[in-house]
Amino acid sequence: MxxxxxxxxxxxxxxxxxxxxxxxxxxxxxxxxxxxxxxxxxxxxxxxxxxxxxxxxxxxxxxxxxxxxxxxxxxxxxxxxxxxxxxxxxxxxxxxxxxxxxxxxxxxxxxxxxxxxxxxxxxxxxxxxxxxxxxxxxxxxxxxxxxxxxxxxxxxxxxxxxxxxxxxxxxxxxxxxxxxxxxxxxxxxxxxxxxxxLGDDTPDEQLLELLTERRPLDGPLVGALADCLLAGEPLVYVRESAPGTGTGLVVAAATRAGRPLIGLDLTRWPPYPPTADLVTVVAREAALTGGLVLAHPIEALAAVPGALQRLSAIGLPLALVGSVHWDPSWSSLVPLIVPAGQMSAGTRTGLWRHALARTDDDGALAAWTESASGAQLVLGPDQIDRAVSAATALARFQRTPLDAGLLRRGAMAQNAAGLERLARRIEPAVGWPDLVLPPATIGQLQEVSIRARNRDRVLAHWRMRPGGGRGRGVLALFAGDSGTGKTMAAEVIAADLGLDLYTVNLATVVDKYVGETEKNLERIFAEAGGVNAVLLFDEADAVFGKRSEVRDAHDRYANIESAYLLQRMESFDGLAILSTNLRSNIDEAFTRRLDSVIDFPAPDEAARAALWHRCLAPPLPCAPDLDLDFCARSFSLSGGNIRSAAITAAYLAAGAGRPVQMSDLVSAIAQEYRKLGRLVLDREFAPYTARSTAR
Structure with a gap:
């Protein structure tokens, strides 16, 4: 015994x-x-x-x-x-x-x-x-x-x-x-x-899949929250507006209060064992260790019947973190509700410096700080750590030094995949030198990029948009004929900001059933809110069209859809670009809420010449006798049509096994004219008519 x-x-x-x-x-x-x-x-x-x-x-x-x-x-x-x-x-x-x-x-x-x-x-x-x-x-x-x-x-x-x-x-x-x-x-x-x-502190095996570590994030609310934890506040709800701000605040406050943490990732909450059993395991772990339970994100558990009620009733200190407003039905206890607030650009830069300091790569830290991308990307402390780890792994794989480009790829890898089910992701591959547009248009596009870079300073610190429930987003409208460079300009802005471009597929948005279009748009905006990306609505007049006089039920519900979009665009926190071929079709109420409206003119002769030279540049092999000035002078084509004709000419040359010749180019332009429904007249192709006809 x-x-x-x-x-x-x-x-x-x-x-x-x-x-x-x-x-x-x-x-x-x-x-x-x-x-x-x-x-x-x-x-x-x-x-x-x-x-x-x-x-x-x-x-x-x-x-x-x-x-x-x-x-x-x-x-x-x-x-x-x-x-x-x-x-x-x-x-x-x-x-x-x-x-x-x-x-x-x-x-x-x-x-x-x-x-x-x-x-x-x-x-x-x-x-x-x-x-x-x-x-x-x-x-x-x-x-x-x-x-x-x-x-x-x-x-x-x-x-x-x-x-x-x-x-x-x-x-x-x-x-x-x-x-x-x-x-x-x-x-x-x-x-x-x-x-x-008996002295063993190994966590319960049923919690191992849920346990997660979070980084502390210092701020003005840490001291007050730490005092509340020391006073025995039983239930705290922290609403975060950016990933990691709420969890970082709780971790920092718990550390200051001397309380150990039990971090739970609610996205991993399993269907089995039953919720009641798992909540009991959480309560037991908190009682054994004396730790503060930090559960995040609350949205993942809100859909599980009775889960939040049981979790909030464990009778031990509990901190919940989420991005939605608190619903009183979630708990019979009245929580202390704390808004986490936005992370400033300086705080984000400091987190990047701290994460990069562990790599012992001073060059990468200097290059990243100089690019100012770290201050622009909306990432939480944990996401920044993972981004640096992903970039370091890429550098090892490519056997190259860690640089700003790899860090940007690591940061983009932290974007949620949910938006890719609703929009097409484009990784930017062009820059400002690739745009062939009038200087005034280029200046307006650069202003959009400046707005996106400095919105924290202007809207948050200088408080230039107080009240009204408006978000911190940047909204721009690109208007112009097809092929004038609207999509390419959006890609250039995304590249300049170090972001991905997501083109919304209207086929996944517009629905014939009443109310479904609004639901689809809400899913897009909700997913885009947690992604560092530029959101492009191509052919935006399909969903942002003018409201009309109500004559039947169709008009009424179409107007409801437009009214919803007006409200949702105002509360959007990201960067959204609308493009349209018919600016007159966009409702004036949308225009008032836009930060920039940029017109894309059809290219003149000089612009067309520049476009021909860009599209037929090396490594494409071209014959020395190409008369690109003739093509620019004789054919009024948009940039998109010029690029399409250049690609057709390249295929013709590849099929013949030789460099691109003028005959290939003339034949490609003739095909482009037919696609556009224009007449192909021999006199327009002189002195290359014979070559074109022969082909």
């Missing part, structure tokens, strides 16, 4: 107190066994425990009820020794657990009664004897009360084993076989509790 020989082996701090309490319980077990044997009518019956004889029933009927009072002297001696140990080296784990879970002395005694079979296997046989059943080797409720010399009819004692009582609610004690009568239900201590009391 448990004796002083256990002290020969070095034990973790506090285990001696646990074993001393267990040895005291052993005395009670021996006393009860002696009592049973003296009053057992057939103690040596070999089939004892497998049936009930008449003599046994008669003995049960004649057994007196009174329970002798418990002897507290032994307990006082044990606790006095524990007091001395606590004064020297700190409290035992059993005492810490009792304080964290708000356990009474009776709760601790019940816990020990259920625990001792896991400390000494011989208690299984003793409990089987006391239960009068060889198959029941753990304590029952009735046996526990009897060992503690408490009457079975004591309502206060029985209440400590109800579902809402601390022992059961926090999962420290499991009551088995609920279909049995109350007194014959079994008591079991989960293995995680036993391991913790």
């Amino acid at each position: 448990l004796d002083d020989r256990s002290a020969v082996v070095a034990q973790p701090a506090g285990v001696a107190h646990l074993l001393a309490r267990a040895r005291r319980l052993e005395t009670e077990v021996r006393r009860l066994i002696e009592h049973r044997r003296r009053n057992d009518p057939a103690p040596d019956d070999p089939f004892r425990g497998l049936y009930l004889s008449e003599a046994a029933i008669e003995h049960v009927l004649s057994e007196p009820d009174p329970v002798p009072p418990a002897d507290r002297d032994g307990l006082r001696v044990v606790e006095a020794a524990a007091d001395e140990d606590e004064r020297v080296g700190g409290p035992s784990r059993l005492r810490l657990l009792a304080r964290r879970a708000e356990l009474t002395e009776l709760d601790v005694e019940l816990l020990l009664v259920a625990l001792v079979p896991d400390l000494d296997s011989r208690f299984e046989k003793l409990y089987a004897y006391l239960n009068d059943d060889v198959t029941r080797r753990r304590a029952t409720i009735g046996l526990a009360l009897e060992l503690l010399r408490i009457p079975a009819t004591d309502g206060a004692a029985r209440a400590r084993l109800h579902a809402a009582a601390p022992l059961v609610r926090t999962g420290l004690l499991t009551i088995e076989e609920p279909d049995r009568p109350f007194l014959s239900r079994g008591l079991r201590i989960p293995d995680r509790v036993t391991a913790h009391l």
Whole structure:
């Protein structure tokens, strides 16, 4: 049995107190066994425990009820020794657990009664004897009360084993076989509790998939939140407007308050085991470690029936983080609601410096800081760490130094994949020198890029857009004929900002059923809000058209769709570009909400000449006699048509196995004219008519 020989082996701090309490319980077990044997009518019956004889029933009927009072002297001696140990080296784990879970002395005694079979296997046989059943080797409720010399009819004692009582609610004690009568239900201590009391801090295996570490993020609210945690605030909800700002705030406040953290990634919340069981595991881990439970994002659990209600009712400090407003139906507790606020450009730059400092690559840090991309990208602390790790892996793979380009690719890899199901992703491959547009148009496009770079300073710090619920987004309209460079200009702006370009596929947006178009657009805006990207609505007049006079139900619902878009565009925080071939078709209410309206003119002769030279530049092999000035002077084509004709000419030359010749170019232009529905007149192609006709 448990004796002083256990002290020969070095034990973790506090285990001696646990074993001393267990040895005291052993005395009670021996006393009860002696009592049973003296009053057992057939103690040596070999089939004892497998049936009930008449003599046994008669003995049960004649057994007196009174329970002798418990002897507290032994307990006082044990606790006095524990007091001395606590004064020297700190409290035992059993005492810490009792304080964290708000356990009474009776709760601790019940816990020990259920625990001792896991400390000494011989208690299984003793409990089987006391239960009068060889198959029941753990304590029952009735046996526990009897060992503690408490009457079975004591309502206060029985209440400590109800579902809402601390022992059961926090999962420290499991009551088995609920279909049995109350007194014959079994008591079991989960293995995680036993391991913790013996000095093992390995988290519960059911939580391993959910546990996650978060980076702290200092800010003006950290001190106030830390004070609330120290004061015992039971429920905190932090609403974050950018990824990582809410979790970073909680981590920093918990660190300042000296509270360990149990971080849960709710996106990994499994369908099995049932939510109630998993919440119990979370509560148990918080009670054992004294940690603050940080659960994020709350949206992932809001759709699971009853999950948030159960989680918020664990009775231990809990911090929830999400990007939506708090719904009072989520919990009967009233939370402390804290807005995390926006991360400033300076804070983001500091996070990039901190993450890059660990790479010991001063060149990459200097190049990234000089590019100012780190301040522009809306990434949280954890995303920045992952972006640097991804860029470092790419550098190892390519055997090249870490540079700003690789860091930008690492940052783009942190974008959520949800938007790719609703829009086409384009990785920018062009820059400002690739645009062939009038200087005034180029200046307007650069202004859009300037707006996107400096919106934190202008809108947040200088407060140039107060009130009204408007977002921090930048909205621009590109208007011009097809092929004038609108999509390419959007790609150039995305490249200048170090972002990806997502082109919205209107086929996935417009729906013939009432209300579905708005739902599709909401999904796009919601996904785009968490992505560092430029959102391009091509042929925007299809969804941003003018509202009309209501003559029938179709007009009414079309106007509702436009009204929704007006409101949603105002609250958008990203960079969105609308492109249209017919500016007059765009509703004036949309135009008022736009930050820039840029017209793309058809290219003049000089612009067409520049476009021909760009499209037929090396490495494309071209004959020296190409008359590109003739093509620019004679054919009024847009940039898109010129590029299409150049590609056709390249295919013709590749098929003939030679460089591109003027005959290939003339034939390609003739095909482009036919595509546009124009007449192909021989005099327009002179002096190359014969070559064109021959082909």
